[in-house]
Amino acid sequence: MDKMTDLMLQFLGVIGHLILFSVAHHQESFHRLLKDTLDPIQGHGQPGLCNYGWDISCCFGWRNVNGLCQPVCRKPCVNGKCVGPDKCSCFTGYRGPHCDEDVNECGLLERPCSQRCMNTPGSYRCYCESGYSLNADGYTCTKERDCFSMRCQFGCQFDRAGAARCLCPPGLRLAADSRTCEDVDECKEGDVCPSRQTCKNTFGSFVCVCAKGFVMATVKNSVECRDENECLTGSHTCSRHARCVNMDGSYTCRCLGDFFGDGYTCWPRRIPQSRSIHYFNYKLSKRIKPIHSSL
Numbered sequence: 001m002d003k004m005t006d007l008m009l010q011f012l013g014v015i016g017h018l019i020l021f022s023v024a025h026h027q028e029s030f031h032r033l034l035k036d037t038l039d040p041i042q043g044h045g046q047p048g049l050c051n052y053g054w055d056i057s058c059c060f061g062w063r064n065v066n067g068l069c070q071p072v073c074r075k076p077c078v079n080g081k082c083v084g085p086d087k088c089s090c091f092t093g094y095r096g097p098h099c100d101e102d103v104n105e106c107g108l109l110e111r112p113c114s115q116r117c118m119n120t121p122g123s124y125r126c127y128c129e130s131g132y133s134l135n136a137d138g139y140t141c142t143k144e145r146d147c148f149s150m151r152c153q154f155g156c157q158f159d160r161a162g163a164a165r166c167l168c169p170p171g172l173r174l175a176a177d178s179r180t181c182e183d184v185d186e187c188k189e190g191d192v193c194p195s196r197q198t199c200k201n202t203f204g205s206f207v208c209v210c211a212k213g214f215v216m217a218t219v220k221n222s223v224e225c226r227d228e229n230e231c232l233t234g235s236h237t238c239s240r241h242a243r244c245v246n247m248d249g250s251y252t253c254r255c256l257g258d259f260f261g262d263g264y265t266c267w268p269r270r271i272p273q274s275r276s277i278h279y280f281n282y283k284l285s286k287r288i289k290p291i292h293s294s295l
Contacts, residue, residue, distance in 0.1 A: 047071075061085025079122060093122030114140045153180045171204035196225040196249070213249035241266035 048062035048069030058069035062085065070082075077088035080099030090099035105124040106117035113126035128134050128141035135142055150156055152166035159165070168174050168181035175182045186192055186206040187199035193208035200207050210216050210225035217226045230236040230251045231244035238244045238253035242263045245252045253263025261267055 091122065112139060151179055169204060211249065213251075238263055239266040241268075 046069065048059050048071060049056060050059040058064050061072055062069040063072050064070075071084045071087070073082035073086050073088060075086070075098050076082075077090070078098055078100040079094040080088045080090040083089045088097065088099050090096070093103050093105070095101050095103055102119070102121055104119045105112050106119045111117060112124060115129050115132065116127040118125045118127060126134060126139050126141075132141040132143055134140075150164060150166060154169060154172075155167050156164045157167050166174060166179055166181075171184055171186075172181040173184050174180075183201070183203050185201045187201045192206065193199045196211055196214050197208040198211045200209050213228055213230070214225040215228045216223060218224075219226060227246075227248050228235070229246045231246045236244045236251050236253070238251075239255065239259075239261065241259040242253045242255045242261075245254060255261050255263055255266035258269055259266035260269055
């Protein structure tokens with residue numbers, strides 16, 4: 001009887017342990033399910049996504065927008081963006097729960113400008129006092145160095161030591177008074193133009209033009225100075241009793257056979273006369289008496 005009782009007690013003990021293990025396992029599963037329901041999914045890399053048992057959907061305070069869970073802010077973020085349920089992240093220069101308050105940077109303890117500051121919506125601008133100029137950083141000011149007192153014609157430049165001197169544009173040089181600028185005659189500096197072209201000085205520069213006897217023309221897809229045929233264009237000054245002969249860059253004039261001269265002026269050649277003809281002309285001139293008018 002005692003043996004039977006011991007077996008019965010051992011059997012009931014095993015059954016009790018099994019029941020307690022099953023209850024503990026179900027409690028742990030219940031807590032894990034509850035945690036997954038309240039917390040977003042771990043490892044999915046997408047905020048606002050939660051487990052509801054076997055279902056996956058957007059968490060509370062989020063909504064599905066084209067397959068993505070987006071946070072919902074019941075009041076809009078005026079100058080910012082919604083980053084969580086009723087949570088705004090403000091742009092620089094704004095603050096407040098809904099990013100609708102401007103930050104007055106000019107009123108901060110650490111003033112952003114070295115001299116004058118003007119607040120603007122969401123930002124600010126720095127200004128300098130009279131006699132100062134704003135640096136490239138947009139914050140600091142440096143004292144202006146004035147060229148007005150030097151009376152430079154075109155402007156001045158400061159060297160590293162702070163000394164100022166007047167400047168001239170290219171093609172000009174500083175005159176003896178160290179204030180005004182005078183022209184540089186580039187045509188006197190040597191052969192600055194190619195062949196068949198001559199240099200013509202201009203104020204601050206120079207131009208190359210075709211030399212006398214040449215004209216600008218297109219030769220083999222390039223603009224060059226070619227010979228001007230003065231005899232063909234009629235721009236020569238030969239005598240009408242001469243023949244024009246064109247040359248490279250010039251021309252020459254030659255009198256015709258019955259004329260003589262330099263070609264620009266031609267005189268007719270006289271036929272030689274015999275002594276008898278000269279004597280006859282002399283006698284003829286003596287017989288012709290002058291006619292005197294009667295008073």
